[in-house]
Amino acid sequence: MTAELTWGMPVILYLFLAGVGAGALTASASVLLRGGGGGFGGSHVEIARYGAFLAPLPVMVGCLALIFELGSFEVGNWFRWINLYMTINLSPMSIGTWLLSFFIMVSMAYAYTFVPNAPFLGEWQRPLRVMLAWVSVPLGIATAIYTGILLGAMPARPFWNSPILALLFMLSSISTGVAVILLFRALLHRTSTPEAEQAAKESDYLLTATDVMLIGFELMVIFLFLMYAQLTIGNVKEAMSVILPGGDLAPLFWLGVVLIGLLIPALIELYYVIPELLYHRGFASPRYVDIVVSVAVLIGGFLLRYVVVIAGQVTGPVGI
Amino acid sequence: MTDPNNSSSIDRRAFLKGTAAVAAAGVGVAAGAESTRAAVTALKPHYGMLIDLRRCIGCHACSVACKAEFDVPLGVNRSWVEYIEKGDYPNVRRSFLPRLCNHCSKPQCVSVCPTNATWKRKEDGIVVIDPDICIGCKYCIQACPYDARFLNPKTGAADKCDFCLHRVTKGLEPSCVQTCIGRARIFGDLHDPESEISRMIANNPVTVLRPEMGTQPNVFYIAADHSDPHTSHAHGEYIRIETHRRQAERR
Amino acid sequence: MLNRRNFLLLGAAVAATGGTVGAGALTEAKEARIKGGKDFSPRTGKERRAVPSACWQCVSRCSIIGYVEDGRLAKIEGQPNSIRTEGLVCAKAQAGINQVYDPDRILYPMQRAGKRGEGKWKRITWDEALDEVAGRLKKLRDDGHPEKFMFHYGRMKASSSKLIKSVFLGTYGTGTVGNHTSICEGGKWTAQELTWGKHYDNWDFDNTKYVLNFGSNCLEAHTNHTSVAHRLVRALADRRVKMVTFDVRLSNTATRSTEWVPIRPGTDLAVVLAMCNVVMSEDLHRGAGEAFLEFCKATSEREATTDEKVAALKAHFAQYTPEWAEGVSGVGAATIRRIAREFATTRPACLISYRGAVAHYYGAETERAIQTLAAITGNVDNPGGRCKAVGAKWKYPKGPKDKPKAKKLKILDGFKGEVVLPTHHVSNQIFRMIKDGSAGRPEVYMWYCYQPVYSNGDCKENEAVLKDEKLLPFTVAVSPFYDESSSLADMILPDATYLERWDWEDMVSPNQVPEYYLRQPLIKPLGEVRDFGDVCIDLAERMGMPLGIESKEAFVRESCEKTPGVKEAGGFEYMKANGVWHDPEAKPKYFSYAKKVKAEDLAKDGVVFDEATGVYWNWHKSKAKSEEEALAKGYAHSKKAYKGYVGQMIGAAVYKCFPPDAVNKSGYFEIYSTIMEEKGFAPLPSYKPIPEHEAMKEDELILTTYKVNVQVHSRTQNCKWLSEIYHDNPAWINPETAAARDIEDGDAIIVRSAVGKLETHARVTPAIAPGVVAISFHCGHWEYGRYASGKKAVNGSGEVGDDGQWWTNFGAHPNWIIPNSPDPISGQQRWMDTVVQVSKALVV
Numbered sequence A: 001m002t003a004e005l006t007w008g009m010p011v012i013l014y015l016f017l018a019g020v021g022a023g024a025l026t027a028s029a030s031v032l033l034r035g036g037g038g039g040f041g042g043s044h045v046e047i048a049r050y051g052a053f054l055a056p057l058p059v060m061v062g063c064l065a066l067i068f069e070l071g072s073f074e075v076g077n078w079f080r081w082i083n084l085y086m087t088i089n090l091s092p093m094s095i096g097t098w099l100l101s102f103f104i105m106v107s108m109a110y111a112y113t114f115v116p117n118a119p120f121l122g123e124w125q126r127p128l129r130v131m132l133a134w135v136s137v138p139l140g141i142a143t144a145i146y147t148g149i150l151l152g153a154m155p156a157r158p159f160w161n162s163p164i165l166a167l168l169f170m171l172s173s174i175s176t177g178v179a180v181i182l183l184f185r186a187l188l189h190r191t192s193t194p195e196a197e198q199a200a201k202e203s204d205y206l207l208t209a210t211d212v213m214l215i216g217f218e219l220m221v222i223f224l225f226l227m228y229a230q231l232t233i234g235n236v237k238e239a240m241s242v243i244l245p246g247g248d249l250a251p252l253f254w255l256g257v258v259l260i261g262l263l264i265p266a267l268i269e270l271y272y273v274i275p276e277l278l279y280h281r282g283f284a285s286p287r288y289v290d291i292v293v294s295v296a297v298l299i300g301g302f303l304l305r306y307v308v309v310i311a312g313q314v315t316g317p318v319g320i
Numbered sequence B: 001m002t003d004p005n006n007s008s009s010i011d012r013r014a015f016l017k018g019t020a021a022v023a024a025a026g027v028g029v030a031a032g033a034e035s036t037r038a039a040v041t042a043l044k045p046h047y048g049m050l051i052d053l054r055r056c057i058g059c060h061a062c063s064v065a066c067k068a069e070f071d072v073p074l075g076v077n078r079s080w081v082e083y084i085e086k087g088d089y090p091n092v093r094r095s096f097l098p099r100l101c102n103h104c105s106k107p108q109c110v111s112v113c114p115t116n117a118t119w120k121r122k123e124d125g126i127v128v129i130d131p132d133i134c135i136g137c138k139y140c141i142q143a144c145p146y147d148a149r150f151l152n153p154k155t156g157a158a159d160k161c162d163f164c165l166h167r168v169t170k171g172l173e174p175s176c177v178q179t180c181i182g183r184a185r186i187f188g189d190l191h192d193p194e195s196e197i198s199r200m201i202a203n204n205p206v207t208v209l210r211p212e213m214g215t216q217p218n219v220f221y222i223a224a225d226h227s228d229p230h231t232s233h234a235h236g237e238y239i240r241i242e243t244h245r246r247q248a249e250r251r
Numbered sequence C: 001m002l003n004r005r006n007f008l009l010l011g012a013a014v015a016a017t018g019g020t021v022g023a024g025a026l027t028e029a030k031e032a033r034i035k036g037g038k039d040f041s042p043r044t045g046k047e048r049r050a051v052p053s054a055c056w057q058c059v060s061r062c063s064i065i066g067y068v069e070d071g072r073l074a075k076i077e078g079q080p081n082s083i084r085t086e087g088l089v090c091a092k093a094q095a096g097i098n099q100v101y102d103p104d105r106i107l108y109p110m111q112r113a114g115k116r117g118e119g120k121w122k123r124i125t126w127d128e129a130l131d132e133v134a135g136r137l138k139k140l141r142d143d144g145h146p147e148k149f150m151f152h153y154g155r156m157k158a159s160s161s162k163l164i165k166s167v168f169l170g171t172y173g174t175g176t177v178g179n180h181t182s183i184c185e186g187g188k189w190t191a192q193e194l195t196w197g198k199h200y201d202n203w204d205f206d207n208t209k210y211v212l213n214f215g216s217n218c219l220e221a222h223t224n225h226t227s228v229a230h231r232l233v234r235a236l237a238d239r240r241v242k243m244v245t246f247d248v249r250l251s252n253t254a255t256r257s258t259e260w261v262p263i264r265p266g267t268d269l270a271v272v273l274a275m276c277n278v279v280m281s282e283d284l285h286r287g288a289g290e291a292f293l294e295f296c297k298a299t300s301e302r303e304a305t306t307d308e309k310v311a312a313l314k315a316h317f318a319q320y321t322p323e324w325a326e327g328v329s330g331v332g333a334a335t336i337r338r339i340a341r342e343f344a345t346t347r348p349a350c351l352i353s354y355r356g357a358v359a360h361y362y363g364a365e366t367e368r369a370i371q372t373l374a375a376i377t378g379n380v381d382n383p384g385g386r387c388k389a390v391g392a393k394w395k396y397p398k399g400p401k402d403k404p405k406a407k408k409l410k411i412l413d414g415f416k417g418e419v420v421l422p423t424h425h426v427s428n429q430i431f432r433m434i435k436d437g438s439a440g441r442p443e444v445y446m447w448y449c450y451q452p453v454y455s456n457g458d459c460k461e462n463e464a465v466l467k468d469e470k471l472l473p474f475t476v477a478v479s480p481f482y483d484e485s486s487s488l489a490d491m492i493l494p495d496a497t498y499l500e501r502w503d504w505e506d507m508v509s510p511n512q513v514p515e516y517y518l519r520q521p522l523i524k525p526l527g528e529v530r531d532f533g534d535v536c537i538d539l540a541e542r543m544g545m546p547l548g549i550e551s552k553e554a555f556v557r558e559s560c561e562k563t564p565g566v567k568e569a570g571g572f573e574y575m576k577a578n579g580v581w582h583d584p585e586a587k588p589k590y591f592s593y594a595k596k597v598k599a600e601d602l603a604k605d606g607v608v609f610d611e612a613t614g615v616y617w618n619w620h621k622s623k624a625k626s627e628e629e630a631l632a633k634g635y636a637h638s639k640k641a642y643k644g645y646v647g648q649m650i651g652a653a654v655y656k657c658f659p660p661d662a663v664n665k666s667g668y669f670e671i672y673s674t675i676m677e678e679k680g681f682a683p684l685p686s687y688k689p690i691p692e693h694e695a696m697k698e699d700e701l702i703l704t705t706y707k708v709n710v711q712v713h714s715r716t717q718n719c720k721w722l723s724e725i726y727h728d729n730p731a732w733i734n735p736e737t738a739a740a741r742d743i744e745d746g747d748a749i750i751v752r753s754a755v756g757k758l759e760t761h762a763r764v765t766p767a768i769a770p771g772v773v774a775i776s777f778h779c780g781h782w783e784y785g786r787y788a789s790g791k792k793a794v795n796g797s798g799e800v801g802d803d804g805q806w807w808t809n810f811g812a813h814p815n816w817i818i819p820n821s822p823d824p825i826s827g828q829q830r831w832m833d834t835v836v837q838v839s840k841a842l843v844v
């Protein structure tokens, strides 16, 4: 089945980047809260910092990319998108617009609270950080879910029209969010004092373990996604066939999303996590492994958005 | 160039109120008119179209009339005619399926629009788009189960059949109806039981497209061929569906 | 300026008030909608200026209304007051705007700058252009060789024909005037001239109960398309009229028919003869048929009784049994019997036929058989039957009184003995005759509304002749467009399109009541283009032979003031305002033949009686020198005697009957044709197989061509809205036939004929009979503009095109491989006879 694409790369990027940002914020905030928001040992405040700094940018870039997809922009009405702010209604895109705007503001503020003794904050810096963290967790998750709902809201697009998609996108968002933190830590982290080293190792473990868990969930959800489709008849079943063996997008989905994006990183991570997990042998994953794993996860996350966005548009309702 | 219309939604809200008023006034007067019929006119018109495929010869006069009426750019269509060729020699037939916006009673295109640039007019049920408000996000294009919408490359806004609003509000027939060689297209008020379209719908078996989408279309067909490649291929029967537009495959 | 938003508001207001107005007469809620005649701008809501005129995209020439928005033609619609179209127009008419604003259109006179056909042009002024042309024409005329000016037209009708042909060319004195009828449907006309005299048959669908169709695609094409098609739909849908269509492929007409009967190409004659056999052998002629036979000639005896006629017909058709026809046509004998019975016993029934039946070897004979089948079932010129055409009869200024006797080159009617009755010439052989040269060659060759290279068979041959300066020293194309022929001309005179010019029109009325209608400019002509009618007047001036007509508009105006009925209605001004006129009192015209001739008409000077034929005729109107000569030679053998026809003696009475129009036939409806007999053919319709088909090897196929509903000939392919819908013409081929050559849908294939090969791709479909390959006309341009060929005209108008053009394939033109070959009877080009081999193309 051939169909002209209505939404292209900008939307794919947007969905991916918004997910990464949302994921990073969620991870950062939850880690911070888990560690009691303190800077003391085992509080993983370093992860929280990375997450906080990494969260706003991708979302802003994603939204920017979206503007290039607008027909009005293409014909030179540069600022027509402002109409998005002239109203709020039940359109997922309208809700999303406000949600993401809010996200950007909160995540920026949150990031600011990590700036070493940031101006104007004084002794408010930590309490504010914690307060914002409390807001950030639900906000991050909501944003992550929203990317799925945007697509899921249309019966006309059977491939997208499933609640599981939102769940899948949320998990993928958080895992890519974690991955991006892992990646930047691996790239920028410099060894200092031994106790700092220890804390880092623990954080590293925490991240990797979380990631394994998330990937596990993701695989389950994908399984559900496919099963559910297989067991129905008509539109959804037909639509799903493009990613099932023989479908045009099957290679990209199975090799790209599932193998590179999920299985390979999961296996590598397990290889390093198991010893600590079972025998407390102490966790030690080399820097390059962190890099390979996180990059693989990010690629997978991107390809997931790519496959889904295309698949939804080249398939449609059966019958007329 | 900056966008001159980014305050327009406010004007338009005012305008929507305005029309509501006008329409109400209209109704008032109508109700005032004696004769039992007045009751019916009190109902605002709700426009629909009926395409009687026993009369359609697939001539495309409708498609081209529509292109001309609105100078619709190449590559996109408000109106098109699909050919369905089906069967095995010598028992093969070709049937025709003219397509346009269904002006649904539950228009999914409208429910996904983030800017309220598209809406179903209270005064006559026509689903319209205001190109001065539309940002061209194409959400509605995705959401329409009938592929009836497109992005107009000239305006950068979503576009589609508007039932020739500029004609029907002046008492004319839509352009495609006026020229229909088979006189297969009937346009009229579904709320008026006396209108030709209402009578035809009452006296003939009619169908709509993709009813399972829950959109409640207001374009009805008599004797439509609903066959679909998936099902026909399943039965190993020859079928060829042509849309005669850039988007060659029906979707 | 009203912007869209407050327009929506404005619209709403009207809607609301509209609602209240409706309160009064609610039953008419729908009926109350205006059926046309008005249009508004979707952008501004302003009303567009409505100008009545006439379409010309195809020869049907339907009435239209053009809507003009600030000087630009914005929309075309049907004319609600037309009794022909009843307000409708087809897709091609709707796209007429594309003709005027064609970005590749020629707006200035052009002269070739490089070698002929090289594509180098220089813009010249009208003075330069016309001085040159007039100079050459005047010289020929002064040297006593006006015939060396050949004028070749395609579609030239009504006032254009009268002004250009009768007045201008008549005054100039050349008879070397070619047309295109032999590549059109000339064979049909010859057959009608032999049987009922004047050509053109109208199909009375409004009153018929049954339609039997041989090779007409009237729901997509036909020379009176919109007027006829919408009536046919009405008959089929409202009155459940049964229709049976014989066609080699499932045309849209066939698919809309109650029954499609696939038939082996070129064998309709056999089927029709077999139906005549069924009718006669089963005495189905009884009743209406029998009664009509009184007006028919069915034996050599002009005074034969009806019984003798019946006997003769029974005897003749006995040989053509349905079983025999089945062997020839592949149509089952039982089917033939069934349909023959249905047709003969359902009254009235309408027998229709077009190019599918006649564009063949012996196509004229097929039409003669078809006329016969209609006659013996009493379905001729009757309500619901096959009627003699009725159209407007305009009076017009005749120009200078004393016109010279036209001289002509004998190149119009094909090679000696090639065609016996070329009553509409043999245009498909003209280039061959010119190449041959034995009958002389024109020194100035000018064509108008015609595409010699593209529209005839064997494009290669045509191109060679038109390019050769030794064969044609000076060539002039009169056309708005840069097509495959004008691109080879020495000079191009840019004509006004039909939307920019004046005409009165007269196309046939489907309801047997003549309609008078007008074509007027909807906008002022673009660039420097000029209606060729005005150009002729100008040329005549420059040659010092003034026509006494100051302009085409004046010609049309005077015609309106001269023509009875139109004059009383208000003449030119009325026609300009209303576009159409018909006599509200007029009754539909049927049974015209049964009218008795008044005694005084027989007593007129020069009227003589011809014993042999029973015809009263006026010898003065013939070429006979004296009454003696006339009587000696007799009606049948006096040159142009038919022009003097007055009436036919039948029994004791003299009837108007079926007046001849092209040949000296009697007034009878001639089933039995003495003329055919004298030409050495069977006098009664008889079968003759197509030689090439007899000699076919079994791996060979027959190529047929056809027209589609959204394209006209070679002329509409640069209409973007039409070519967007139809720009590619894959070859239709039956799955069985394709499988035998392991061709799959979409495969590149090669189609070879005796004159060449072409590459295209296959459309494997059960919608065509096995053994046939069908390639539509229209596509495969290599010039004509961006939408037609992907090639911009070197000298185009510069109107902005639509950058949204998305198609890059332009199809394949079948005429490269169809030879120029005439039907031996009429000269009809045999479009649908070509034997070909089809094979899968080796993709490299």
Ligand SMILES: Nc1nc2c(c(=O)[nH]1)N[C@H]1C(S)=C(S)[C@@H](COP(=O)(O)OP(=O)(O)OC[C@H]3O[C@@H](n4cnc5c(=O)[nH]c(N)nc54)[C@H](O)[C@@H]3O)O[C@H]1N2
Binding pocket: C058, C059, C184, C185, C214, C215, C216, C217, C218, C220, C221, C222, C223, C224, C225, C246, C247, C248, C249, C251, C263, C264, C265, C266, C267, C268, C354, C355, C356, C357, C704, C705, C706, C707, C708, C709, C710, C711, C712, C713, C832
């Ligand atoms: N849309 C459109 N309309 C037109 C024109 C146009 O170019 N385009 N041209 C106008 C002109 S000038 C003319 S002359 C008319 C022509 O009008 P038509 O003659 O009705 O149309 P054609 O397509 O030329 O041929 C009619 C049919 O003959 C079929 N056919 C081919 N071979 C055979 C055969 O052996 N037997 C039988 N029974 N059928 C056969 C073809 O499949 C085709 O469907 O149309 C006029 N109207």
Ligand SMILES: Nc1nc2c(c(=O)[nH]1)N[C@H]1C(S)=C(S)[C@@H](COP(=O)(O)OP(=O)(O)OC[C@H]3O[C@@H](n4cnc5c(=O)[nH]c(N)nc54)[C@H](O)[C@@H]3O)O[C@H]1N2
Binding pocket: C153, C154, C155, C180, C183, C184, C185, C448, C449, C450, C451, C452, C455, C456, C478, C479, C480, C481, C482, C483, C495, C496, C497, C498, C532, C705, C706, C707, C712, C713, C714, C715, C776, C777, C814, C815, C818, C831
């Ligand atoms: N294979 C195949 N060949 C066919 C046919 C077929 O069915 N199959 N059909 C045949 C039939 S029925 C016919 S009638 C002929 C028709 O063939 P033609 O007589 O050549 O008619 P067109 O192709 O319509 O137009 C010829 C040219 O006239 C020019 N023209 C267009 N508008 C105007 C105008 O307003 N003024 C002037 N001066 N010129 C204009 C354009 O350049 C156009 O290319 O083709 C025949 N050829």
Ligand code: SF4
Binding pocket: B051, B055, B056, B057, B058, B059, B060, B061, B062, B063, B081, B096, B098, B179, B180, B181, B182, B183, B184, B185
């Ligand atoms: S104009 Fe009428 S008859 Fe022609 S295709 Fe459209 S609906 Fe069918």
Ligand code: SF4
Binding pocket: B100, B101, B102, B103, B104, B107, B108, B109, B110, B127, B143, B144, B145, B146, B147, B148, B149, B160, B215
């Ligand atoms: S057909 Fe599509 S565009 Fe038209 S109203 Fe229904 S959903 Fe909206």
Ligand code: SF4
Binding pocket: B112, B113, B114, B115, B116, B117, B118, B129, B133, B134, B135, B136, B137, B138, B139, B140, B141, B157, B158
């Ligand atoms: S494209 Fe325009 S009309 Fe459609 S949803 Fe977006 S803003 Fe609304």
Ligand code: SF4
Binding pocket: B065, B066, B069, B078, B079, B100, B160, B161, B162, B163, B164, B174, B175, B176, B177
């Ligand atoms: S109603 Fe108007 S806009 Fe809609 S398809 Fe017909 S012509 Fe086009």
Ligand code: SF4
Binding pocket: C055, C056, C057, C058, C059, C060, C061, C062, C088, C089, C090, C091, C092, C093, C224, C225, C226
């Ligand atoms: S049938 Fe021919 S003349 Fe009539 S509207 Fe169509 S193109 Fe024009």
Ligand SMILES: [Mo]
Binding pocket: C183, C184, C185
């Ligand atoms: Mo023709």
